[in-house]
Amino acid sequence: MAWPPLWPVLFVRQSGNTFHTPLSRSPSSVPPGPAARLRVRAKSRAEARLLGPAPRSRLPGAPSTLRPAERAPARAPRQPSSSRQCCHLLPVVAPLWPSCAEQDRVATAALPGNPDRPAAIRAVGRCCPRVHPLFGLAAATPSCPQNVNISGGTFTLSHGWAPGSVLTYSCPVGRYPVPASRLCKSNGRWQTLRSTQLTKAVCKPVRCPGPVSFENGMFTPRLGSYPVGGNLSFECEDGFTLRGSPVRQCRPNGMWDGETAVCDNGAGYCPNPGISVGAVRTGSRFGLGDKVTYRCSSNLVLTGSAERECQSNGVWSGTEPICRQPYSYDFPEDVAPALGASLSHLLGATNPTQKKKKSVGRKIQIQRSGHLNLYLLLDASQSVAEDDFHIFKESASLMVDRIFSFEINVSVAIITFASKPKIIMSVLHDNSRDATEVINSLDNINYKDHENGTGTNTYAALDSVHIMMNNQMQRLGMSTAAWQEIRHAIILLTDGKSNMGGSPKLAVDNIKEILNINQQRNDYLDIYAIGVGKLDVDWKELNELGSKKDGERHAFILQDTNALYQVFEHMLDVSKLTDTICGVGNMSANASAQERTPWHVTIKPKSQETCRGALISDQWVLTAAHCFRHAENSSLWRVNVGDPNSQWGKDFSIEKAVISSGFDVFAKKNQGILEFYGDDIALLKLAQKVKMSTHARPICLPCTVEANLALRRPPGSTCRDHESELLNKLSVPAHFVALNGSKLNINLKMGTEWTSCIQVVSQDRTTFPDLTDVREVVTDQFLCSGTENDDNPCRGESGGAVFLERRYRFFQVGLVSWGLYNPCGNSNKNSRQKAPRGKIPPPRDFHINLFRLQPWLRQHLEGILNFLPL
Known part of the structure; x- marks a missing residue:
């Protein structure tokens, strides 16, 4: 493109989405010509370097030109660091104008005398000119060719076709791409990140x-x-x-x-x-x-x-x-148990006074002794796409939240890094022990914090950990037990090889030295190096960084960030928990239905299924009273509980059934109410205690100390506080478990929505022929659902838990009692029919509200559960 004569040209260097100007320009960029020239006076050397030498003549009304001796000396253009991507030069035509269009991010410097001049000059390098306001000249931004298809595979782009974008190839299972990725260079050409002789991408067999x-x-x-x-x-x-x-x-x-x-x-x-x-x-x-x-x-x-x-x-x-093979990677189902087996001390695992058992693998065992410093290092370099970085944060949040849910002593550090590290939270800060503060800090990390730093400086990130450790040692005292007994775990999440700052192994050596890691203290440090994606992840470097312990692995490569999230979901081995921690469900993609809701049980007389229930301790089940309205001898019944060793579960006999004395389905028959389900609640004591496992674990009941810990509320909390937190909206999303074990969704209506929800009961003239007041049937003991697109419980799902999820823990707020529509008219557990449009009465479902039956629960569960004040 030809430039108009006599106008000085600045060059803007682009890095990622940010544009930078060099410190000088060549004098040859000021072409001679007959036209008048604008002279901009520089008030400082920095501005003089920015604006460069000026032409000698001026336009009418412009300031007089400086003498040659006043010009800023020309300097050679600064060479870009080898550790960051040098992007293309975009010409910016001078004179520089006072403002730029927002949509074009135009680089700007103000004319002398403009009060906005200093700010405008600072804007140079942040904006990219596309159209000159006086001449309409476009500064073309190169883009890379789009003929990059891979035979038999697909590809994704981190930042479109613009320079700096990383193209990543994918192939079907059992094949791998060659090359794995390409980088769009500043000259508009694709560069292969790893050397290959192939010019066209192909999928090769693994x-x-x-x-x-x-x-x-x-x-x-x-x-x-x-x-x-x-x-x-x-x-x-x-x-x-x-x-x-x-x-x-x-x-x-x-x-x-x-x-x-x-x-x-x-x-x-x-x-x-x-x-x-x-x-x-x-x-x-x-x-x-x-x-x-x-x-x-x-x-x-x-x-x-x-x-x-x-x-x-x-x-x-x-x-x-x-x-x-260099292209090999790990499956989540392999990494999760391997990672879990090696993290024996991640959760303050080993009690210092407890002797280890030989030949027992190092497992995640939730204990409440010892102290852990957990350092989370998240790669935020340019090659990490924003969606992937979001999953990095989600995975870290998931791990942090679950760790804190088990009430252990842990401090968390969060460090993001690209060319430089950024400490989001230090273990020295009081908030590092507060789960809510840690998770909020993770949530608030801005993906663009490192957008000017395109490199991957793993050394600097690990050195930040070393400095943090040193500061804590100085504070506590090197020889004190308070320092010596802290265990340290570093989890590095990265998608690429370190390419600046020096070898990260040097930082690991410094960490080992300050912690005095030797054969006797080897358990006080675990470094987990997890590579994610198909870019320049280096097996050799990950292996150097990861800890080396017998029978364990500390270095992994996962195919993508979704696989990473699955690993973090699976790695906590809840079967090894030392007590009956409530409300833990495995929500990973590979978990079975019973693992997702391990509290769910089936209640049956002999072989016939009739009702459902929920484990609320290792020996007690909560269910509905109407399940036993026709039962003469509950000792003949069985409760089927999840068992990891059998897909059919394990049957338990019932030692004692406690049916609410207030339950009487015919209590209001003389009022024209043929069925009434007030006080529809019962407890079953099993003949033996249930062994806690991934398939059998109690749900949290609100208003208990156990639930208070899971909600992470202060010790002085009350039952009313729990109700305010769990049922705090007019429409509260909740769940119940279907006959086939799947988790279905409902919305519990509260306040004015509850009043509206229950009104349709008056339309059921078959069951309630003479009903004048709906509240005679639906008392305040009931929660209401069934509007909108809610799932409706079937006959046989009565007594099951109605539960909510809060921060990966589950809380039972109700139990399924009765409804106006049965969607399971046949014996097929997997077949549910939506109610016909215009059905009278429309579907509604009613569930016993556990907040309203607190006196009864406290009467029969005192000493089994620890209740909070009302």
Whole structure:
């Protein structure tokens, strides 16, 4: 594009969505010509550098020109840092005008004499001119070509087709993209982040590596690599016993299932450490102090320990080495238990006075002793898309919220990083121990905080942790128990390789030094390095950063942020909780229906199902009284409770049934009310206590100390406070469990909405032929639902919990009692029919309000649950 003569040109450098000006411009950018020129006087050297040398003539009315001696000296353009992306130069035509159109983000500098001049000059570099207001000249912004399709796959763009945008390819399961991604450069061309000879992107079939060697046995078939679904079988020679998996299958993520096969005769002080598929081992002596080293063949990447030593406890140091394809990744269902198994101290896990049991894997066990510092490091560099960063925050919030729900001693630090780290919260701050404050801080993190920093400086992020630790040590005293007994866990969430600031391993070494991490104190630090996505995630770097502990993994790569969220949902092993913490449900995508609502039980006489109920402790079930209106002997009944070892659950006999004495379905028959369900509540005491597990756990009842802890309310809270918090809107979203175990949705109507909701009962002339006052049937004991698009409970779902979710914990506010419409007219549990349009009466459902039956609950559950004042 030709520029009009005689107008000086500034160049603006763009980085991401932000534009920057160099400190000078070349004198040649001021073309000579006959036209008059504008001279802008610089009031400071900074402005002089910004505006550059001026032409000597001026326009009428403009200030006189400066003499040549007054000009700011020309300087060579500043070279961009190698650690950040240098973007294209956009010409800005001078003279610079006083304001810019908002939609065009025009770079601006004011004319001399304009009172807004300083602010306008500062705006240069923040805006990108598109159209000159006097000449209409467009400064074209390059965009990268759109012919980037991948054969057999799809792609996404982080910032459209603009420079700085990262294109990420995806392929169907069992295939991987080559290249994995591309970057739109400032010159409008695509650059492949990893070198490849291919010019066109393709999806290649995933293959698993083949064994290089196998001691004391044989394997079949013998191939260089194996297709997805292919099997690898191992056999041992006579005198050797096979340990591990005799048959392994190649999975779609490029990893073998099962465990490393080892043929061992038990002759060594330590067991034969084996040779993982694709690895080469040096060292065949397994005595005390002996060492073995590992390397990977061809282009495979080693994760785990490259060197291991036989220790005095008969265990090899470090982590089993695994050789992986560079494109391999981990499945959430593998990472969650692996992460959970290694986080024994994440929740203040080990009581300092409690002896460890040998041969017990390190599990997340919720304890209330010890103190944990949890450091969350979230990558916010340019390659992390805004939606993905949001999931980073959600995942971190989920973990924080669940940890605090278990009332342990924990302080949380939050650090986001790109080219530089930003400390959102420090463990030294009092708010770091307050779950609400921590989660609010996470929620309020702005994705654009790092938009000027495009690099990934993992070293600086970890060094921030080191500095934080040092400050806390100085405050508490290096030799005090208060400092020595703190356990530290660092969780790094990143989508790329560190590309500036130096090796992050140096920061890890400094952290280990300040914590005095040695063989005796190895449990006081856990570093989890989690790579997310398909960009420049580096297995080698993640492996260097992650802790190395026997039988554990601390480095993972997940395919996307949704997989990360699944991991954080699954990793808390609630089956190991030391007491009956209430209201914990597993809401991850892979959880079973019973795991999602582990309090849900089925009540049946012999084999026939009649009602539902909810575990409220390890031995008591809350249900509806009308379930027993025809029962003569409840001891013949059974309560089916979820059991992780059986898809059918486990039956418990009933030791005692407590039916509300106020319940009488015919109490108002003489008033023309054929059925009345006031006081429709009952308790069942099971003959044996239920073993707590992922499939069986009590729900939280409001107005109890247990629920107060789950709601994280202060100790002086009352029952009225709980009602105000849980039922605080005119329409409150809630749930109940269907016959098939799925969770269905309703809206509980409160206040004036409740009054409107119950009025339709008067239209049911069959059950209530002479009804004059609806409140004679629907007393204030009942909650009302069934309007809008609510699901309606079926016959047989009575007695089940009506519950709400608050911060990943579940609270029962009611129980299903009766309704005006049964959507399950047939025996198919999965078939529910919506009420016909215009049905008279329209559907309505009524549920016992537990806040209104507090006296009865306290009478029969005192000593079992701890109640708050009313």
